[in-house]
Amino acid sequence: MSTSVKAIVLSKIKFRDNDLIISCYTQHRGLSSYLIRGAFKSRRPGTIAYYQLLSQLEIVETYKPNQSLHYIKEVKSSFVYKTLHTNVIKSSIVLFLAEVLANVLKEEEQNILLFDYLETALQWLDSETSYANFHLLFLLKLTKHLGFYPDMTQTEVGVFNLQSGYFEANSKHIYAVSLGNNLILKQLLDINFDALNRVKLNADQRQAFLNMLMQYFELHLGYFKKPKSLQIFNEVFK
Known part of the structure; x- marks a missing residue:
């Protein structure tokens, strides 16, 4: 057929x-x-x-x-992309995100919301000139479609626990994130891509937050493996 x-x-x-x-x-x-x-x-x-x-x-x-x-x-x-495959930095983002997506998308069933998200987000990246934090928000929003988006009911009271997916008072827990990553997470939660330029991060902050996200994926997806391109990708954004 x-x-x-x-x-x-x-x-x-x-x-x-x-x-x-x-x-x-x-x-x-x-x-x-x-x-x-x-x-x-x-x-x-x-x-x-x-x-x-x-x-x-x-x-x-x-x-x-x-x-x-x-x-x-x-x-x-x-x-038709105008820059996604011709801009060196964007091409690095594409290589990294494609590896992540190939790793996490396993279901052979319709998910129109997820497809629309991927389609729209990639088109946004193609059109933008300021996108250094795109991959961070892209991956964070992706967790919403994969079923483990951070719970936002107590964002003001504690530190995010990677294992539970909640903000908790116990900042000494083995899976409690650093205070720096905690602050960045709160900034990124529930914003859209057009608001990304308000989040100011340096290369070290960006790399630390990405590594935290990779751990979050590993904890909630038993089959997830850190992308082989991660180290090279981090080098690009130094």
């Missing part, structure tokens, strides 16, 4: 000599993988370019429920 769907590319790997396997997050079915035969020898302009990480596509797929790999009959961009 052929169906037209929107998709965001999460990962890609060369298969055999000329084929490509891509993993996408789709609007209608969540995670889905595709085999693109002859991708590296196709004479059609831009065939490989369509499948850059986090590209937003509209595809016509051939889907068979009992198969792990499906096929793409037609492809075009649903949104």
Whole structure:
């Protein structure tokens, strides 16, 4: 059965000599993988370019429920990025976030709110010139869709506990965050991307908060592994 769907590319790997396997997050079915035969020898302009990480596509797929790999009959961009793949810093963000998303998005079921979030956030990043803290807010907001967004009922009374997901009075707990990270977390909670320029962080603060977020993901997603690109990514933002 052929169906037209929107998709965001999460990962890609060369298969055999000329084929490509891509993993996408789709609007209608969540995670889905595709085999693109002859991708590296196709004479059609831009065939490989369509499948850059986090590209937003509209595809016509051939889907068979009992198969792990499906096929793409037609492809075009649903949104054409202007800077995301050409700006060196933004490209580093794309590489890092794509690795995180490929790690955490496992469900093969529709989640329109999550898809819309990814689509809108990436378009915002593409259009902005001030985005040093984008990845921090992106990951924090992502936890809302993954089911472990920090509880905000007691933000004024204590320190955030990574294990419980609550703000608590006990600042000596093994999973209590540092006071610096606690302050940044309170600044980022419940703001939108357009308010990010009000959050002023230096490179050390940014790196410490990102490392805290990675620990938070590890505690709440048993299968989560720190991205291989994390160290390189931190170097870029020094």
